[in-house]
Amino acid sequence: MKLIGLGNDKIATTVLLVLALVTFIIPICNLVLPADSPLHFSAYTVSVLGKYLTFALLGLSLDLVWGYCGILALGQGAFFALGGYAMGMYLMRQIGTRGVYGDALLPDFMVFLNWKELPWYWYGFDHFWFASLMVVLVPGVLAFVFGWLAFRSRVTGVYLSIITQALTYALLLAFFRNEMGFGGNNGLTDFKELLGFNIQSEGLRAVLLFSSGLTLIVAFLVCRWVVNTKLGRVVTAIRDQESRVRFLGYRVEMFKLWIFVFSAMIAGIAGALYVPQVGIINPSEFSPLNSLEIVIWVAMGGRGTLYGAIIGAVLVNYSKTVLTGLMPEIWLFTLGAVFVIVTVFLPDGIVGLIRRWTQERSA
Numbered sequence: 001m002k003l004i005g006l007g008n009d010k011i012a013t014t015v016l017l018v019l020a021l022v023t024f025i026i027p028i029c030n031l032v033l034p035a036d037s038p039l040h041f042s043a044y045t046v047s048v049l050g051k052y053l054t055f056a057l058l059g060l061s062l063d064l065v066w067g068y069c070g071i072l073a074l075g076q077g078a079f080f081a082l083g084g085y086a087m088g089m090y091l092m093r094q095i096g097t098r099g100v101y102g103d104a105l106l107p108d109f110m111v112f113l114n115w116k117e118l119p120w121y122w123y124g125f126d127h128f129w130f131a132s133l134m135v136v137l138v139p140g141v142l143a144f145v146f147g148w149l150a151f152r153s154r155v156t157g158v159y160l161s162i163i164t165q166a167l168t169y170a171l172l173l174a175f176f177r178n179e180m181g182f183g184g185n186n187g188l189t190d191f192k193e194l195l196g197f198n199i200q201s202e203g204l205r206a207v208l209l210f211s212s213g214l215t216l217i218v219a220f221l222v223c224r225w226v227v228n229t230k231l232g233r234v235v236t237a238i239r240d241q242e243s244r245v246r247f248l249g250y251r252v253e254m255f256k257l258w259i260f261v262f263s264a265m266i267a268g269i270a271g272a273l274y275v276p277q278v279g280i281i282n283p284s285e286f287s288p289l290n291s292l293e294i295v296i297w298v299a300m301g302g303r304g305t306l307y308g309a310i311i312g313a314v315l316v317n318y319s320k321t322v323l324t325g326l327m328p329e330i331w332l333f334t335l336g337a338v339f340v341i342v343t344v345f346l347p348d349g350i351v352g353l354i355r356r357w358t359q360e361r362s363a
Helices: 010-032 043-067 076-093 108-112 128-152 157-176 202-228 230-240 242-247 252-278 288-301 307-326 331-345 349-362
Strands: none
Touching: 010 043, 010 202, 010 307, 010 349, 043 076, 043 202, 043 252, 043 288, 043 307, 076 128, 076 157, 076 252, 076 288, 128 157, 128 252, 157 288, 202 230, 202 252, 202 307, 230 242, 230 252, 242 252, 288 307, 288 331, 288 349, 307 331, 307 349
């Protein structure tokens, strides 16, 4: 089976098939099969799997810009959070008079803080199409402005990583302020419905899982196609020999900027799919530690493969779910130890280990 851009990569094909099965089969098993059936998946399982798929999409966005362009962006979580806030603002506008204070226009936190009118930047978020546009436009514009200034100044390496981390920390401090009009420390929550459907219903949960999986599959194929085009080959060359590519006459800054903005938009979409499945978005999503954790997903899965980021994101977050329930005190130490072991002994991540094992078996 050869899909567009996959060639003979059996690992990529396997990952794609597994994603397709999860996307199509699990929602059906949740909605159609009775609860006592051994093949039935509970609403909790559906919700958790949907969250894992959004994290996989976020990891994919980082792998595109880090694994193929060499830009270690430690602020990818900021674009994820901005997309989440855009969707959260739409969900807040759908509450209407069902809020605690019963105000048809102002969200509850604005009424509590004695806001008299809706801020101008909240206008339009009562329409799903407008919110969907902002999900990609806001992270994209921020990435464009930041990237244009950084790449034009030829900021690279660890300095660029530090600046991206400073960006997400600045947004964290800004969104914590009540004056910003985004709910302050509590963020946005208590959502009621999405497109007219109860956000707590099993049917909508299954649809969100399906949407997350389908978006991940499409994004993976698009990213795979991009890295195999001339644009992708130039970007990869910039990662390996930036000065030589610049000497050949390519405008390196424009290539970097394009891939940086594109990855930010993917991260924004991941955030928008994440929020209705967890029911909250707050400034903690801007935490620099979250962005560092995304780097760990990609590194553990296998940088520069795209599907490695998907594998790493799912495995790390599944381990986090299990270990935080069993041993919450040592979860972070466990994650750090695993990251060190992978970095020292498996520089190509889990995917590299699978490739070596496959080659040895074939030989």
